[in-house]
């Protein structure tokens with residue numbers, strides 16, 4: 001069932017809560033692919049009712065980012081959700097989410113601001129305000145849908161750590177489930193932004209997963225010095241790649257690592273054909 005208003009969603013949720021159903025929420029920005037599908041399947045396996053939100057959230061995009069051209073494929077997304085047995089697809093307008101005539105700025109709108117330490121690194125370093133926008137919309141979705149569990153992809157690993165921190169710090173009674181990255185056979189992590197790449201660009205984009213796999217291989221051989229690991233990684237880059245970062249941080253706290261160990265997550269962001277791509281890999285268990 002496709003719903004566009006907060007009120008209609010809340011009415012259904014009220015009914016489900018009365019019946020004692022557990023509710024799973026899969027927050028998305030649409031342009032659904034197999035990565036999202038894995039989240040939906042996990043939600044279906046573990047919850048009685050599943051809500052997928054489809055909302056390209058304006059307040060998590062910077063002024064020079066791709067908000068306007070972000071792929072919007074609501075018909076296909078709804079069909080896919082229907083075929084997976086999703087109970088509600090919630091696709092509100094920006095006005096429905098933030099109010100008619102509301103200026104989308106933290107001068108006039110209440111924002112959730114995750115801690116500086118968590119946002120001042122990795123993607124947050126170049127995407128100023130991005131995680132404020134993410135946490136704000138995610139908390140709003142949590143309040144609207146009141147799920148027992150919410151499902152997020154590991155591809156946005158920094159996002160998941162920050163959402164877990166928000167949930168913990170603000171006593172939000174929702175379990176955050178992180179699901180593994182889904183990749184093409186080539187190794188390319190699935191992303192709605194892969195649509196922007198040409199065939200050659202997709203080949204060049206394999207550098208992200210190649211670097212991560214090579215780092216893990218070197219680590220398994222006993223190399224723990226981060227400068228050495230970075231050095232081998234840089235050898236994969238050509239003039240087709242504009243590396244934004246390659247970082248080694250603690251998988252739970254995002255603290256910088258001095259030496260690589262099993263609690264390390266390696267994260268990379270790199271532009272290919274001007275498209276900003278991210279990927280990551282745990283050196284130990286997730």
Ligand code: PAF
Nearest residue numbers: 027028029057134137156
């Ligand atoms: O990961 C995303 O697609 C978005 O950041 C999210 C969590 C749906 C919030 O808009």
